[in-house]
Amino acid sequence: MKEAIRKVIEQEAQAIQNIPVEDGFITAIDLIHQQVHQKKGKLVTSGMGKAGQIAANIATTFSSTGTPSVFLHPSESQHGDLGVVQENDVLLVISNSGKTREIIELIELAENLHAGLPLIVISSNPDGTLAKNADAFIYTGNPKEVCPLGLSPTTSTTVMTVIGDALVVSMMNKIGFTNDEYAKRHHGGYLGDKSRMQAKGGK
Template sequence: MARNDNSRIDAILNIEADAVRQVPKDNKYNEAVALMDAAVKGNGTVVVSGVGKAGDIGRKISSTLNSIGMRSVFLHPLEAAHGDLGGVHKNSVLLVLSNSGRTREIQELITLMKKLHSGVKVIAITGDTRSPVARASDIVLFTGHPKEAEPMNLVPTTSCVVMLVIGDVLTVLSMEKRKLSAREYHAHHHGGYLGKRAYRLSKKR
């Protein structure tokens, strides 16, 4: 590989790494985790939603939350409008992902959810704190509105990485709040190499 190609790779990696380092840090993360924990303890779920690439990140966040015993479901806004909203418990919390904060389907989902359950709380991961989605949310986790890694600043790249990392922060904070043990993790994730590692770790403690 040519040296200039390596330089370009370094530049792309640095754009994304810098964006992660520059994510604003505040107590809103702890507040979000508290809402999520209260929802699960109240027989609700952490309902995660997003559209497009943000939706793909949302699915991963939801899946990881389930693996640590934080009951979660991914709800696509379109399916929500066609009946799936009926499966959402009144004590659930809604976690939405929208880089622009203007995703029409997400705005509609928030409206529908609040009409169905007036007390539902909304957490937004977004790149615009003044957007309609942010204004409709109780807690806003700001991505810092990072520049995408490609020259046009259009293709969801860096913004997706930051959303994923914010989801990881919520997951790890939730694990620590719940004092998740290797035994408990193994109960949810007993398959594959990771399941074997969790089993061995649980036997050491």
């Protein structure tokens, strides 16, 4: 059992190492910076199922590190939640297949509401509908799932999470985000205490 667990960890670690670091990352960071920090819009993330959970995590992490962001559930967007989208926003969607119906519909509805919103796509399918319509495409490397059935999102969601972290950290560096700014956004708990201490020069 321990060997099987070790193999899972090794496979997922290798998938992370194999993420292609291509121009899509740079374009995505520039688009988010342009729309959010220059035009004062926000980042709107979306995804279905487990990809949606990753998209929600990316949104909260961006928000706590100085880049206002919200998660928009693609199904709920068709029942009024699309109203959260405003001009100058930028969309970041995640779809492993690159052809998730609900995400494609969300993009069409957002375009109808505010034409020309920049679109960032994270996917394992560079030939999918979403990739073809993206202003910035980030390829996951299409890793094989460690799930013994090859079905349950496992390795793919790990890679998506790491890509999100890479975008967040890159943006923090780009805007020069500080401990003091973090403390203003994360007042409570251990991290709030730690950020305030570090802002004062403590450890």
